[in-house]
Amino acid sequence: MVRINDLAGGAFWRLLGMEAEQDDNGETVLKIPVEDKLLQFYGKVHGGVIASLIDAASAVAINLKLGPDRGANTVEMKINYLRPVEKGILYARGEVIHLGRTLAVGKADVWDDQGRQIAHGTGTFYLISLSGEHSGRD
Template identity: 40%
Template sequence: MAESTLQQSPFWNYINMKEMVSKDGYGEVEISVFPDLLQRRGHVHGGVIATLVDASIGCAIRSLLKENEISATIELKTNYLRPAISAKLVGKAQIVQRGRSIAVGETKVWDEEGKLIAMGTATFNIKEKG
């Protein structure tokens, strides 16, 4: 598995994102919500939820990369199902297909009460480092 970059990102540190699992094509990422992550109506901003989709799938993909490979998001789709007002959100992702240069994953974002907040898919490009 390639080394985690989540703790190296100032953005992820700022939004309190934590990688919980990155193993065997599965990724789980959690965010503890604070006021700066809310939109004007008091719900978690949609961009934060999209970030959970992207990051959780990224963690799942990273678990399948060889040491000499890196990946980058090339497509992201998020379906928002209900407003998020929870203090904690978690994205749980699974890789659907991993080819030589492309991987596709899907995720579900849950609140701390077990309500489904959003679903999403992402496509990542995979290439050798350097």
């Protein structure tokens, strides 16, 4: 089973400085401290960092609903960037919108450490078998 610790131990999460934590309700929240390496030319957090946070938060929410022999790969995303960020910490929480036999749809919101919403995104994920067999659910 893909677990949050498996994802968090990945090289890409480490590159971004992304971490997972539990909020007061026991839900998984991802966070990325803003560092200079994450800024684009104009001194704002690069949109790709925010997209990665949305992708990861949605994927975590979906993976938590899957059985031990399945995983999810992103096939499409849509993001609305609402405001720029220059410093602080970014947070994201994902949610499952639809979980089918071969596709899942998730969404995530990103906010800053002042509680302002930074972005909203949705994504479609292809469900895969981790055991090498067909991934469909009954």
